[in-house]
Amino acid sequence: MALSWKERVFMALLGTATASGLTVLVLILVEATNILLPADTKFGIVLDAGSSHTSLYVYQWPADKEKDTGLVSQALACQVKGPGISSYTTDPAQAGESLKGCLGEALALIPGDLRQATPTFLGATAGMRLLSQKNSSQAGAILAAVSRVLGQSSLDFWGAEVLAGRDEGACAWVTINYVLGRLVKYSSGEWIQPAEGMLVGALDMGGASAQISFVPSGPILDESTQATFRLYGTDYSVYTHSYLCFGQDQMLNRLLAGSPVLLVRHPCYLSGYQTTLPLASLYESPCVHAAARLNLTQNLTVEGTGNPGACVAAIRELFSFSGCEGPGDCAFNGVYQPPVQGQFYVSSSRYPSVWPEGLGKGFWPCEAHQAGEQAEVLGPSQPLPWAQVEASYPGQEQWLQDYCASGLYILVLLQALGFSEETWANIEFQKQAGGTDIGWTLGYMLNLTGMIPAEAPAQWRAQSHGVWVAGVVFVVLTLAAILGAAAVQLLWVQD
Secondary structure (H helix, E strand, O other): OOOOHHHHHHHHHHHHHHHHHHHHHHHHHHHOEEEEOOOOEEEEEEEEEOOOOEEEEEEEEEOOOEOOEOOOEEEEEEEOOOOOHHHOOOOHHHHHHOOHHHHHHHHHHOOHHHHHHOEEEEEEOHHHHHHHHHOHHHHHHHHHHHHHHHHOOOOEEEEEEEOOHHHHHHHHHHHHHHHOOOOOEEEOOEEEOOOHHHOOEEEEEOOOEEEEEEOOOOOOOOHHHEEEEEEOOEEEEEEEEEEEOOOHHHHHHHHHOOOOOOEEEEOOOOOOOEEEEEHHHHHOOOOOOOOOOOOOOOEEEEEEOOOHHHHHHHHHOOOOOOOOOOOOOEOOOOOEOOOOOOOEEEEEOOOOOOOOOOOOOOOOOOOOOOOOOOOOOOOOOOOOOHHHHHHHOOOOHHHHOOHHHHHHHHHHHHHHOOOOHHHHHHEEEOOEEOOEEOOHHHHHHHHHHOOOOOOOOOEEEEOOHHHHHHHHHHHHHHHHHHHHHHHHHHHOOOO
16 A cells, blocks of 8 residues: 555654664764863962961862872962061960961862862971070970961861971972973973983072082982982982071171170171161071170161171181081081082072172172162172162162172072082072972972872763764754654644
8 A cells, every 4th residue: 555645754754863863873882982081180288487487389280190290380379477487486376377368368269179188288497497496395386376277277287397408408409390391391292201411409598598409410428418209200319408597597697696896897788887786686596606795685786888808708707618527528517518510590588689690700799679670790899888779779678788798698608519600600590480489388299299199080982073063963853853753743634
């Protein structure tokens, strides 16, 4: 029996829907491929409690990591208001309270469901090292206060402790080499490790201590100066040493201390400069030893004479250049150090605006500079009077008075560490690299990521763009055929 037109159209539409639906199914099953969705993000917080101030840093990295080490980036840098936590000896609770502003900014950045899995650590550096030597109970009370505040947050608090100088220097070395792409870099679609010869050294100038870290050309003969890391599948052996009392704040105190008189005419300050300060502020640190006959309730008056040669001589008296106590070479104070080699990055949070613009013979940085301008390097017989410098650079008083002493101190310290006129070109003065602050905190977080389990990225099935477009077309065709068949069946009246 012959089919009617209605039955023919209905069967054709039904066949089209069936064929189109089978095509969609084949496209889904045959052409689908597995893809990796972006990994979840991990967060971590490190607080750098330095001698003069505290900084809070939030870091983030993909949860899947690269050869067991996170690809860490800086998400937030917050400067805590007030002095360093070692200053709160008379009111330790305020050391903890001072952190709440930056802590609130960090919590606002980190999603609520990730806070309990966010490791948080406070490392106190040379200021607290000195306080621990002077009064361990006061140092303990301050650490307890900051621990209470951080422990009461919704974060995964890992502790607050006084960081060893060696760890501070070694982590700073990790930081600078990471941000410069010397530990790992992205090339041709994958992460690779550059050649070891690309590594740079780090010299960190703090307020109370100075740290030098680098990979020497030969073996490290003193194990107490050696730090080892395994980062991105590669092992590193780094020489590192921290010189307590050789930070810039302590150096300035030591320069002024020791005189039995209450009026000091000092060559490291410009002619015409004068200030009065309490003697007790100079001698409160274990770095400075007070003479028995000094009355620390009195004030000291300092007048500048602006004599660069005498200033360098005074600074050199802070160093001991006697021989090494152990095997091999040494820098100063009898400390073992292999010869410096390669490029070095020098950083400081204490004097961000007064880096020397030149190094070498006749270096006399007695004229400050404004942003974007070169500092004038004056000859030994040309130091400007204080009144002229002060008037020329308003708003820089916080650093300006110590500019000459600090600049010449950096020069003498570099010479004491083994640098010379032939190696000045290998030294870079930077506070940031690649938009990231140079210091120990990022290196600490990189090393910490090796202790946090990695998470494999989630898998999903997906098609190429062309297959996806074809699938959509056939899905639409299938639906149209089904709707058409239904319409024929319900609305087409049979003759």
